[in-house]
Amino acid sequence: MPEPTYPLLLIDRLRMETDGDGVTTLVAGAGCPLKCRYCLNKSVLTRSPEPVTARELYDRLKIDDLYFLATGGGPTFGGGESLLHADFIARFREVCGPGWRIYAETSLNVAPEAVRTAAKCVDGFIVDIKTADADIYRAYTGGEAAPALSNLGLLLSLVPPERVRVRVPLIPGYNDEADRLKTEKTVRALGAENVELFDYVIR
């Protein structure tokens, strides 16, 4: 199998309590199957990225090795849809070893195989589930809610619930509090325990 590469857009070091425990480094990559109306990264996601191998990425991140080990932090794969690069993350885990905690920001709107691969190598998942309502999801993202919800159930069957943080947004102009509470109920019924309600802030 050819060495997988990651379409690197940017590295943002020394983040605290934003996208994982401890000190994290955001590793933003290109590509996302959704087209969310309020996506903050739309212009970035289509920019021409730099493909890096797992070893090359490790060499750039290891400057923070001590911070990661001391705080229980590590790299957070995000930017676009991190699990489009699940094979790369699995390879990165082989290169970085078990000491770093790896986080992934995801909508879970990916192939189930990617979820199975990520479950074996990612320590913490930050899931932006958006809404469980099929029509609202379609209107807001251009995609379907069903695969994301089905993958959430799959993920929670593969890893303990404390490794999965599900974020349920209020999306101005698209859903309301009743929809958000219904979505919360749906994700809890799928086994999510760490559920966070939040509001999208539109600038």
Ligand code: SF4
């Ligand atoms: S899932 Fe995230 S990265 Fe993808 S379009 Fe939506 S907000 Fe942007």
